[in-house]
Amino acid sequence: MQIANSDAGDTTEGPALDGRTLWERVHDHLRDEILSGRLTPGTELSEVALAESLGVSRGPVREALGRLATEGLVTIRPRRGAVVRALSNDEFIEAYQVREALETMAVRLAVSQLTAEDLSALERGIDEMVDFGNAGDVLGFFEANTAFHLVFFDAAGNRMLADLYRQLRAQIDRHRLRSLELRGDVQRSIAEHRAILRAAKAGDVERTVHLVSEHIRVPQIRLLVEDHHPEPEGAPA
Numbered sequence: 001m002q003i004a005n006s007d008a009g010d011t012t013e014g015p016a017l018d019g020r021t022l023w024e025r026v027h028d029h030l031r032d033e034i035l036s037g038r039l040t041p042g043t044e045l046s047e048v049a050l051a052e053s054l055g056v057s058r059g060p061v062r063e064a065l066g067r068l069a070t071e072g073l074v075t076i077r078p079r080r081g082a083v084v085r086a087l088s089n090d091e092f093i094e095a096y097q098v099r100e101a102l103e104t105m106a107v108r109l110a111v112s113q114l115t116a117e118d119l120s121a122l123e124r125g126i127d128e129m130v131d132f133g134n135a136g137d138v139l140g141f142f143e144a145n146t147a148f149h150l151v152f153f154d155a156a157g158n159r160m161l162a163d164l165y166r167q168l169r170a171q172i173d174r175h176r177l178r179s180l181e182l183r184g185d186v187q188r189s190i191a192e193h194r195a196i197l198r199a200a201k202a203g204d205v206e207r208t209v210h211l212v213s214e215h216i217r218v219p220q221i222r223l224l225v226e227d228h229h230p231e232p233e234g235a236p237a
Helices: 022-035 047-054 058-070 089-113 116-135 138-156 159-174 176-183 186-201 205-228
Strands: 074-077 081-084
Touching: 022 047, 022 058, 022 138, 022 159, 047 058, 058 074, 058 081, 089 138, 089 159, 089 176, 089 205, 116 138, 116 186, 138 159, 138 176, 138 186, 159 176, 176 186, 176 205, 186 205
Parallel strands: none
Antiparallel strands: 074 081
C-alpha cells in the first residue's frame, strides 16, 4: 500500500485527500493494521521499511509511531525502532473498568434525553452489527459497536465526559479482539445490545445502566476466571 503525499505533490496511489496531514494518514493506516490484528504483538516496525512500503519519507512515519506510542499501541525502543505492544491482562481489566465508569455515567445522563433520532441511531447500529457479524467483518462490527455506544455519550450533554471517552477509545479498541474472544461470539454481543436498546426505549434508567454494566463486565469476568483457573496442559481447546 502507498499513501499519497499531497504535501509534496506526489501522485502515488492512496486514499483520497480528506484534510488529514500525511503523518495522520500514516498513523490511521498503522492503527487500523494493529487493531485488526494484521500487525500482531511483537511485530517490528522499521521506519525505513514502512516509509518505502507506504511511499512516504521517514518523517511522517516517525511522527505516526510517536502518536501510536502515546496511545499504548507500540513501544519505541531507542536505536532499535518500534514494536507492536503485547497486551497484559491487567491493562485489559483497567481499561474496561474505566470504560464501565464512564459509560454507565453517560447512560444515566442520556436515557431521559434520548430523541427519536437517537433511538433510530441505536437501532441502526444494531442492524449494522448484525450485517457485519453475518459477513464475518470483525472490523466493521466493532465500528458499528462503537457508534452504538457513542450515541449515549452524545445524548448525555456532557462534553467533558464525551471527550474523556473518546480519549480512552484507543486503549479500548486495542483490546477489542481480545474482548470478542472472551465474550464468545458476536451473536451474544448483539443480544446484549438489543436488551440495552429495549430498556433505553422504555426510559428505564436503572435497567439500562445495569445492562450496560453487565455487558462491559462479561469479558473482564471471564478473564479473571481464566487467570484463577487456567486450563491444564493438554486440555481440549
